Structure formats: C-alpha cells, structure tokens
Amino acid sequence: MYPAELRYSRSHEWLRVEGKRAVVGITHYAAGELGDVTYLELPDPGVSVMRGDSFGVVESIKAVEDLVSPVSGQIVEANAPLISSLETINRDPHGEGWLVVVEMEDASELQELMTAEQYEAFVEEGGE
Amino acid sequence: MAGRTPLYAQHLQAGAKLTEFAGWEMPLYYDGILVERNSVRTRIGLFDLCHMGQIQVEGAGAEDLVDYLVCSDVGSLVPGQARYSLFCNEAGGIVDDLVVFRGAERLRLVVNAFRREADLAWMERWRPSGSEVEVLDLTGKAGLLALQGPYAEEVLSPLVGDLSSLAYYHFREGCLGGQPCLVSRTGYTGEDGFEVFLEGEAIREGWDALQKAVIGCGGRLCGLGARDLLRLEAGYPLWGNEIDEETDPFVAGLGWVVEVDKAKFVGQDALSRIKQSVPERRLVVIVVEGPRVPRHGAAIFAEGAQVGFITSGSFSPLTESGAGLGYVKKEWAAAGTAVQVDIAGRRYSAQVRSRPLYRGSVGRGRQLKD
Numbered sequence: 001m002y003p004a005e006l007r008y009s010r011s012h013e014w015l016r017v018e019g020k021r022a023v024v025g026i027t028h029y030a031a032g033e034l035g036d037v038t039y040l041e042l043p044d045p046g047v048s049v050m051r052g053d054s055f056g057v058v059e060s061i062k063a064v065e066d067l068v069s070p071v072s073g074q075i076v077e078a079n080a081p082l083i084s085s086l087e088t089i090n091r092d093p094h095g096e097g098w099l100v101v102v103e104m105e106d107a108s109e110l111q112e113l114m115t116a117e118q119y120e121a122f123v124e125e126g127g128e
Numbered sequence: 129m130a131g132r133t134p135l136y137a138q139h140l141q142a143g144a145k146l147t148e149f150a151g152w153e154m155p156l157y158y159d160g161i162l163v164e165r166n167s168v169r170t171r172i173g174l175f176d177l178c179h180m181g182q183i184q185v186e187g188a189g190a191e192d193l194v195d196y197l198v199c200s201d202v203g204s205l206v207p208g209q210a211r212y213s214l215f216c217n218e219a220g221g222i223v224d225d226l227v228v229f230r231g232a233e234r235l236r237l238v239v240n241a242f243r244r245e246a247d248l249a250w251m252e253r254w255r256p257s258g259s260e261v262e263v264l265d266l267t268g269k270a271g272l273l274a275l276q277g278p279y280a281e282e283v284l285s286p287l288v289g290d291l292s293s294l295a296y297y298h299f300r301e302g303c304l305g306g307q308p309c310l311v312s313r314t315g316y317t318g319e320d321g322f323e324v325f326l327e328g329e330a331i332r333e334g335w336d337a338l339q340k341a342v343i344g345c346g347g348r349l350c351g352l353g354a355r356d357l358l359r360l361e362a363g364y365p366l367w368g369n370e371i372d373e374e375t376d377p378f379v380a381g382l383g384w385v386v387e388v389d390k391a392k393f394v395g396q397d398a399l400s401r402i403k404q405s406v407p408e409r410r411l412v413v414i415v416v417e418g419p420r421v422p423r424h425g426a427a428i429f430a431e432g433a434q435v436g437f438i439t440s441g442s443f444s445p446l447t448e449s450g451a452g453l454g455y456v457k458k459e460w461a462a463a464g465t466a467v468q469v470d471i472a473g474r475r476y477s478a479q480v481r482s483r484p485l486y487r488g489s490v491g492r493g494r495q496l497k498d
Contacts, residue, residue: 032145035145035156035157035160035161035353036160036161036162038419038421038443039418039419039420039421057472059419059420059421060421060443061161061162061353061357061421061442061443062156062161062353064421064423064471064472090160
C-alpha cells in the first residue's frame with residue numbers, strides 16, 4: 001500500500017527524493033480520511049517553506065486540513081492542473097496526485113521521516 | 129468502545145469507511161459521499177439506521193403520555209399513521225425531534241441516536257407516578273433500514289408487497305424474505321422512500337435481500353455522510369445543529385409541527401407565547417461562491433458586522449459549491465441577500481436563499497387516503 005521508495009510524515013504527507021528535490025503529496029490514508037476532495041489550495045512557485053509549515057489547504061465535505069511541508073526549502077513546482085481534477089488525489093494519491101516539488105535546503109531533515117514500514121505501523125495504531 | 133449495529137460485519141465486507149457517530153461505529157461512506165448522494169437523488173440508496181433510538185410505549189396511558197410530551201395531536205392519529213413531532217421543554221426549546229408511529233396497541237418513537245438517553249430521561253420525568261405505562265428502549269434489538277430514492281417503491285414492492293397504496297407518513301405490516309416487518313413511507317432525504325423495521329436475524333437477512341435488489345438496479349449502499357448531505361439539501365434540521373434545547377420550533381421553521389391548541393402538553397404555554405411574537409432571526413439557506421465548505425459555528429457577516437452563524441454545511445452538487453443552513457438576523461434573511469461566511473479565517477462571498485435548496489420526490493403518495 002505504501003511505496004517503499006517514499007518517506008512519510010506524521011501529518012500524512014509522503015515525499016519522494018529526486019536528487020536535491022523532493023516531490024510531496026498526501027498519503028492514501030489521508031485521502032481516505034478526507035473522502036472526495038472538493039478544494040485544493042497550492043502555493044505559487046518561489047515560496048519558501050520551513051519543515052512543519054503549512055504550504056496549502058486540502059478540503060472535503062468531512063474536513064479541512066493544512067498541507068504541511070515535511071522539509072525546508074523552496075517550492076519550485078506546484079501541480080496546478082490538479083485543481084481542475086481533484087478526484088486524482090483520491091484515485092492516485094502517491095502518483096498523479098503529487099502536490100508540490102520542493103528544492104531541499106537541508107537533506108538531513110529526511111532522517112526525521114518514516115519509512116513505508118514505519119508509516120504502515122503508525123497508521124495501524126491510529127495515525128496520530 | 130463504540131457500539132456496533134447488527135450490520136457491522138456487512139459494512140466491513142462492503143468496504144465501508146467507518147466513523148464514530150453518537151457512540152456507534154457507522155459507515156460514513158462506502159464509495160464516496162457524493163456518488164452515494166447522487167444515487168439517492170437519481171435512483172435509490174440503502175441505509176443502515178439501526179443506531180437510531182427506538183422507544184416503544186405501551187400499556188394503559190401510553191397514548192396520553194406521548195400526547196403530553198409532543199407538540200402534535202397524537203389522539204387524532206389512527207393506527208398505521210406516523211407523525212414528525214418534537215419534545216419541547218417548558219421554555220419552548222426543543223429537547224428532540226422524532227417520528228411517532230401509532231400502532232394499534234402501542235406507539236413507537238424513533239429518536240435521534242445522540243438524544244436517546246436524554247429522551248428516555250425526559251419521558252421518565254413526565255411519566256405520572258403510579259402509571260402503568262411501559263417505556264421500552266428497543267435500540268439495538270429492533271433494527272431499522274432505509275430505502276430512499278425515486279425508484280424505492282419499484283424496488284421494494286416485489287419484496288414486501290405492493291406499496292403504491294401506502295401513503296406518505298403511513299406504515300403497515302409486511303413480510304421481507306418470510307420475516308415480519310413494518311414498512312413506513314418516511315425518510316430524511318427529500319426523496320420518496322421507505323423505512324423498514326425488522327427484528328433479530330431478520331435485520332441481516334433483510335439487509336442482504338435489500339442490498340441485492342438495490343445494487344441489482346444500479347443503486348448504492350449509502351453512509352451517514354450522504355444522509356447528512358441529502359437532509360441538508362432538503363432543508364431538514366439536525367438536532368444539535370439547527371435545533372436544540374435553547375431553540376424554539378418557530379425560529380427553526382418548524383412552527384407547522386406545533387399544534388398549540390391541542391390537549392395539554394409540555395411547553396404549551398411558552399410555545400403559545402412564542403408563536404405570537406416575531407422572531408429576531410430566521411433559518412435560511414446559505415450558498416457560498418466557490419467550493420469551500422461552510423462549517424457549523426462559522427460566522428456570517430453583512431456590511432462588515434456579524435449577522436448570524438452557520439448551523440450545518442457541506443458541498444452540494446446542486447450548486448456545485450459550498451452550501452448550508454444558518455441563522456441570520458431577520459433584516460438579512462431575504463432570499464438574494466449578499467453575505468459573507470468565515471471559512472478557515474477568511475471571508476467568502478455567499479448568498480441567502482430561501483429553504484429548501486431542493487425539493488425531490490418526497491411526499492409521493494401524499495394524496496392517497498387510508
């Protein structure tokens with residue numbers, strides 16, 4: 001369920017390392033908790049974030065959640081076409097549902113994230 | 129630990145996303161709130177309502193007790209008739225909303241799951257001492273399923289017998305898969321539909337039979353998420369949101385339920401007074417510009433000042449936007465009034481509309497006589 005090559009945060013974002021860059025999205029668990037996504041707000045490229053900062057909003061009938069950056073750096077890409085195709089987030093949260101690309105400032109922050117196995121256990125215990 | 133209805137295993141098997149509601153583990157959705165809501169609006173949906181409170185009142189004085197507690201005239205109900213009504217307190221506030229089912233020998237009250245304990249305590253409080261009335265909590269033993277949508281009659285009739293002559297807010301005995309049941313033409317979705325009362329093993333067997341029929345005709349299993357969106361679109365209140373112990377029926381648009389001149393009942397004096405007065409606020413529909421969801425408690429502004437608050441909100445395919453219900457000061461309650469709603473700290477443009485947002489196939493059979 002949770003791809004082994006990704007890393008995971010306690011606030012249910014996933015991250016894929018591509019050299020100095022990190023592709024970020026929300027996990028299958030987060031998408032399931034939300035249900036059908038009805039609104040998405042993404043930052044403009046160029047915005048800087050610190051690890052733990054909110055970089056956007058995702059909303060469903062059930063809840064509204066901040067998108068929390070798992071790493072510090074600069075947003076270099078945002079998946080803007082997703083906004084007119086929100087069902088993609090529910091359908092393919094770990095793939096086509098990617099949200100932003102962050103140019104990382106400090107790769108050591110990756111050590112704070114969970115592996116797929118750790119995240120799976122985390123979710124099984126309630127995900128909090 | 130939250131309670132489980134007799135259909136818990138069925139819900140897991142059907143892939144339900146569970147949620148805790150009023151102390152019960154219930155399906156929030158199976159495939160999605162929106163597709164399930166769409167299914168009820170265009171075709172048919174099946175709901176597990178076994179979590180709802182079912183209170184049976186029987187014995188000498190049963191009708192009198194119920195008549196004393198609700199603001200509707202129970203004495204005029206004939207066996208096989210049901211009525212939506214309210215328990216009101218002495219200040220005219222709403223203790224709960226409920227449906228009274230008037231049987232030949234006994235009455236059954238279906239109450240909000242969340243209010244069941246409060247309702248039982250309320251009934252105990254007003255029971256005359258020395259009374260022989262029996263008030264039985266059947267919750268968890270008696271089951272309740274709902275089949276809602278324009279195809280409900282067509283799908284259910286082959287299973288329980290012809291329903292074309294069953295009028296709205298009436299019920300009768302039936303047989304589902306060889307097991308006795310009660311079928312009433314009632315619901316909470318704004319579409320035509322039925323609620324089916326079953327006991328014991330018949331609950332699971334009935335669910336299986338209904339599920340097969342519903343899926344077989346292109347319908348869906350539906351969870352509480354769809355149920356809430358459907359009732360919101362239809363303008364029906366939810367206790368704890370639009371109505372509560374501090375809210376009277378008139379301000380909530382439920383004045384039509386209150387028969388102030390009937391025989392003595394709890395809250396009658398207060399309600400008679402309130403009926404004569406002009407409410408300072410009104411319950412209206414709020415439609416947001418854009419997809420953001422207005423949430424319970426969110427402030428409503430007009431000309432920079434707060435004029436009300438949201439009671440319930442969702443995303444409605446009717447407007448393809450956020451929409452909900454809320455109270456606004458009467459000066460701002462006219463349909464078409466421009467307002468703003470606070471959503472997550474920002475103000476979004478919205479418009480007042482008159483209730484309800486939607487009128488569906490509900491009430492089919494209203495013209496039929498007993």
